[in-house]
Amino acid sequence: MTGDPSLARLRSSADRLAAAGGPLAPATAAARRRLRVDTRALAAMRILLGAILLIDLAHRSPAIAKYYTDSGVYPLAVHEATYTQFAGLSIHALSGSLWFQVLLFVLAGLFALAFAVGYRTRLVGFCSFVLLVSLHARNPAVLNGGDILLRTLLPLALLTPLGERWSIDAVRRGEYRETVMSAATTAVLAQPLIVFTQNAVLKHQGETWYAGEALKIAFANDEMTVLLGNYLSAYPTLLEVLNYGWVTLLAGSIVFLFLTAGRLRAAVALVYIGAFLGMVPTLMVGLFPFVLTASVIPYLTPQFWDAVVRVLPDGVTRSPPAGRLGWWFGGEPIERRLADTLRGRGRGDVVSFSRAYAASLLTVLGVLALVFVLLYGVGHVAEYDPPYEDEATAILDQSWGLYAPNPTDSYSWFVTNATLDNGSTVAAFRDSPSFDRPPDAATTYESFRERKFMSAVSSDNDGAIGRGYAEWACREAASRYDQPVESITLYRMIQDSPVDGEYDEPFRRTLIRHDCNAG
Incomplete structure (x- = not known):
């Protein structure tokens, strides 16, 4: 059109x-x-990114008080004592009250929903990005690689026409392009290639991935495996095949994804997406498989989307008339009405200049984004240090050392005991104060975010994060047993991964001894 x-x-x-x-x-x-990208692929990417934002908020919500308020493990005093790169970037840090965090969560959810349906896509997408950075900055101790990739991919995607198809914006505009090509879309195509290729290079620096042994070690890590993943360690030959297959996908991503075209490219992209989604029932890695999937969707070609359209009912992919959207969404966008008013007053030159300026600005930003992705992505594995690396990658990180150079050959769980005023030792919360190896270490954590946070506590056990956790544990234990708590002791239990099926005795390390009466 x-x-x-x-x-x-x-x-x-x-x-x-x-x-x-x-x-x-x-x-x-x-x-x-x-380099051309189907606008339906960009629309699908937008919908998935919006869904990921909503899922992320829903997943964080049960622990909102624990991780984002002054009554939790990471109060504002701890945040202010520990943040570095994200200094001053968190709106969530303006208050430690629960009501304030709930308000921001609801606001972020509304923006994410508007982004998913494509209503004022760039504006609400930018607002979603600002709130995402703010949330990450409030408590970076609960973030993993999926969060970082989401924070990096979203602003790149916003430079592309995500609302061109399958959106309220497209219905109101009444026009769309079939395919697009720009520096911004090239940056979006380059981002997953940087992730995969850099990770393949870093894995090559280890001894296990290219020897076919890494996945055996990874799936022996009981704090990471869930559901089907708990059974895969019994099939070492299968894991070896999957290991070599995964390394091949990483190392060959430029050839498989970028150098292919047409139906072959779509087929290859679906293989990658299948590999990512295979993580969901096997590993506790949070958003990571879904964000990886979103990053590869732009590689799905017009032939794929044409096939999808042929399979789906006509009404699913056909946009409704603008009038069917209701009075709020159905009218022409305000900027178009303003442009028509200016033309009616003989100021068409202002409209033309504004549109040319906006198009030029997007082009410049797209070029800068592409240079950034390539420069900093390559810089992490090359022999040079990119300029202003710490400042530039504070938000848009380009370091992808996931499970590299080798997966860890041990795993951990934590035991938090409370000593009551009567001298008895009890579990501060949850189960009994036992040091026995649990049947499934992954179940000792409420979620992957708790696992990440406890790793931060272990690294900073003598600092502000450890102190914040201990003070929270004192309050939790006192509330659970309805009596004063004398002290809290946190242990980290370390178990060597039993790749050969035989467990050694776990090692117990005392991380924190905290006097609850000391304040």
């Missing part, structure tokens, strides 16, 4: 250059074929 003539001319300028012929025309055409 067509839109504003000036914008159409801008969009087609690159096409005219490519059509000019010359000795580089075949190479140019091949490159364009691989």
Whole structure:
């Protein structure tokens, strides 16, 4: 469909250059074929990213008081004593009250929902990104690689036309492009390649991944495995095959994803997506498989989406008339009404300048984003240090050393005991104060976020994070037993992974001894 003539001319300028012929025309055409992204893929990416934001908020909500208020393990005093790169970036840190955090969670949920359905996509997406950074900055001790990738991928995606198709914006606008190509879409295509290739290089620095042994070690880690993952360690040959398959996907991602096209590229992208979703019933890694899936969706080609449209009922993919959206959504966007008013007053030049300026700004930002992804992504494995690395990667991290260079060959669980005023020792919360190896170490954690936080407590047991946890445990134990608590003792139990099926005795390390009466 067509839109504003000036914008159409801008969009087609690159096409005219490519059509000019010359000795580089075949190479140019091949490159364009691989760099063009179907706008339905961008729409699907937007919907999945919006769903991930909503799922993330829902998953964090039961522990909102524990991790984000002054009554929890990470009060504002601890936040202010420990934050570094995220200094001053958290709106959530303006108050330690529960009502304030709930308000921000609800607000973030509304923005994420609007983003998923494509209502003022860039604006609400930017607001979602600001609140996401704020939430991450409030308590970085509960973040994992999936959170970091989401925080990096979302702003890159916002530079692309995520609302071009399957959105309220598209219905109100009444037009769309079939495919797009820009520096921003190239940056989005490059991001997963940087993640996979960098991780493959870092894994090569170890001894286990390219020897086919790493997944055997990883799935012997009982604090990480869940559901089907608890049974895979009994099939070492299968794990060896999966190990080599995963390394091949990582190391060959540029060839498999970027250099392919058409149906082959779509098929390869689906293989990657299948591998990511295979993590869901096997490993406790949070959002990571879903964000990885979102990052690869732009590689699904028009042939794939055409096949999807043929399978789905007509009403699913056909946009409703604007009037069917209701009075609030159904009218023309306010910016279009403003543009029409200015043209009616003879100020069409202002409209043209504004649109050209906005298009130019997006182009510049897209180029900067592409340079950033490549420069800092390569810099983490190359022999040079990118400029301003700490400052530049505080939010948009490009370090992807996940399970590299080797997976850990041990796992942990934690025991928190309370000594009551009567001298008895009890579990501060949950089960009995036992040091026995649990049947499933993953179940000793409420979620992967608690596992990450307890790792931070272990690393900072003598600092503010350890003190914040101990003071919270004192309050929890006193509430549970309805009597004064004299002290709290936190132990970390370390178990060597039984790759050969035989368990050694776990090692017990005392992390914290805290006098609850000392304040």
